[in-house]
Amino acid sequence: MKTCLAQRRKDAKHAAAISNLECRKSGASRHHGFQIRLRVARLAGIALCAFAALRDTHADDTPPCCRKALDAGKPTDKSLYLLESKWTSDVGKTIPLSVLRGRPQIIAMFFTHCEYACPILVEELKNIERKLPPEVLAKVDFLLVSMDTKRDTPAELAAFRGKRDLARGRWTLLRGEADDVRELAALLGINYAEDSRGQFAHTNMITLLNAEGEIAFQLTGLKQEPASLLVAIEKAARAAQR
Amino acid sequence: MVLIQAGSYRPLFRSEKEPKTIDVAAFYLDARPVTNGEFFEFVRAKPQWQRSQVKRLFADKAYLQRWAGDLALPAPADESAQQPAVFVSWFAAKAYCAWKGRRLPSTVEWERAAGAGFTVADGSKDTEFTGAILRWYSTPSSEKLPHAGSGRPNFFGARDLHGLIWEWTGDFNSVLVSGEARGDTDLDRGLFCGAGALGARDTGNFPAFMRFGMRSSLRAGYTIHNLGFRAAKDL
Structure with a gap:
């Protein structure tokens, strides 16, 4: 779980960077952009964590x-x-x-x-x-x-x-x-x-x-x-x- | 091959909710069982079906046991070439049919063809026919098999559906009775999904019970001294 959380923080940073880029491109307000960043980061973190949990139980996920x-x-x-x-x-x-x-x-x-x-x-x-x-x-x-x-x-x-x-x-x-x-x-x-x-x-x-x-x-x-x-x-x- | 006209078949085992008859489309059926002579051509063309080559998965040890060798018919060869091929597994029968561009008849098709009397399509109305069948089922099979095609033709012109050997069908393993209760309606629900729904309809048709009992006891790799096959074809 510890590694999962660390991964989540890293992913959040990455997602924030991406959404930042998107915001600048679209010219959205800084505040709005921050909200989106947060949401994207949270979603990405959850999705990746769920995936990581799945991988933990099955060392090899290849069908x-x-x-x-x-x-x-x-x-x-x-x-x-x-x-x-x-x-x-x-x-x-x-x-x-x-x-x-x-x-x-x-x-x-x-x-x-x-x-x-x-x-x-x-x-x-x-x-x-x-x-x-x-x-x-x-x-x-x-x-x-x-x-x-x-x-x-x-x-x-x-x-x-x-x-x-x-x-x-x-x-x-x-x-x-x-x-x-x-x-x-x-x-x-x-x-x-x-x-x-x-x-x-x-x-x-x-x-x-x-x-x-x-x-x-x-x-x-x-x-x-x-x-x-x-x-x-x-x-x-x-x-x-x- | 002879044409088996479209018609209906009254299945022996059906649940209460099932229709009383099944429609069977017209199809072609060999007029007689496949002979040793014909099977010889097959194993010559497909060596993997020769006695020493066949995989144990597809035929048990008794496969073609009376043959004198991989490419040698049972002696005397001129006699055995005319006799029905027996000691063949379901897989071998299926492979023979595929090689000929044909297929095994389904159980329903086989029963439809075999239900015909000598002179009428519905054999149950032909007392001469039903009597002849019962006589065969009550006689132990003879050591020396008659020639394939020597029996009296039925209404469709097919011979030896009764009275010579048992025959494989493509879906022989669609019979849902347990080994311990062959031909019985008292089935174990744990063994078969939907088993409680099956019951016998025509309890007077003793030969049909015999055939269903026979089929239910078979495994696809079995080879037996009085079990052969014939091929079918779509129109």
């Missing part, structure tokens, strides 16, 4: 989908990273799943308009996030893949991220084409069907992929005791390359 792909040779015979399908993240980037290689992924399939189980499922993932020790948390990612190919646009997913407060540096939200979603679900063993109201009936399942993209552990059903999953995550994190 998992935007990291440089790990050059680790061919995926193993059981790796989901053999899939060539392309996915679009809520930050608007189009990627193959293999860019997530290198860190264990904790995966669930969901859809943002879900009225029943998905909010619980996402909350369970967040619970796992809260329970993991920091050194493990620094080495794992969370991945949500939508099965609602019609409505879940990147913008919808981004709104969902905001609403559920999913850390940018750790959570990936993806949408894909219908065939690719069906294929990924088949690999994870998730069944789903859409009804006439646009709700999806689907298997509730949390899957852990190890750093190589192989299924390491699966938890089926809501409100399951996550202890064994936590152990599996820690084990997978120890073996992760990054």
Whole structure:
């Protein structure tokens, strides 16, 4: 917080200098100019502080989908990273799943308009996030893949991220084409069907992929005791390359 | 391929609020299941689908297990070339269809085609047809499979939708019943989102229950001695 305040004072000075310049250009009165300076400085300080606070909790704020792909040779015979399908993240980037290689992924399939189980499922993932020790948390990612190919646009997913407060540096939200979603679900063993109201009936399942993209552990059903999953995550994190 | 005219399908599992029937657009469907001979051409063109090359992610260990080698049909080859390709995973079936510029039929499309009787579009009104199906479902599958296409054609001209093998559908994993309650309506709400909303409609359609039970037990990498596929195509 101390550094944050110092930063804020520095930022305020900088912002004041800028607004000063603007005032001189526009020829506004000195008093008016001072008011503006103060307000700009305050806003800039608050914004930067908030940003700094965010950075404090996530050492690396780069979304998992935007990291440089790990050059680790061919995926193993059981790796989901053999899939060539392309996915679009809520930050608007189009990627193959293999860019997530290198860190264990904790995966669930969901859809943002879900009225029943998905909010619980996402909350369970967040619970796992809260329970993991920091050194493990620094080495794992969370991945949500939508099965609602019609409505879940990147913008919808981004709104969902905001609403559920999913850390940018750790959570990936993806949408894909219908065939690719069906294929990924088949690999994870998730069944789903859409009804006439646009709700999806689907298997509730949390899957852990190890750093190589192989299924390491699966938890089926809501409100399951996550202890064994936590152990599996820690084990997978120890073996992760990054 | 044969034309499956546009029509409607009465789904087996639907909630009370769902419509009783689903409209199915017209599509083309292979008149018979894909044969070993045809699958051989595929693995020759796409070596990654040969028995020793396939990734474990996409097919289990039994993949093409009766073949004599990567490019050798089960013996005797002139006989097996006519038999339906079995021990193929969903991924392999899908890749074959894509290679042919086709796709797997959806479950709804497959059921629509398979619902036709020998002489009428609505098989439930064809007692000769329903009797024939029940006889097959009550007979254990034989060690030696008949040739693909040897069955009696249905109303649309499609053969062997019943009576030869089970077949993959593109969305086989859209069946929402748990492994412990196959074909049951008493589902665990914790396992499936919206599970409480699903219930069986046509409880007298025993063969349809069998198919849904079969599909619900499958994983995409499974390969089985009596499970094959046929391709579909849009008009």
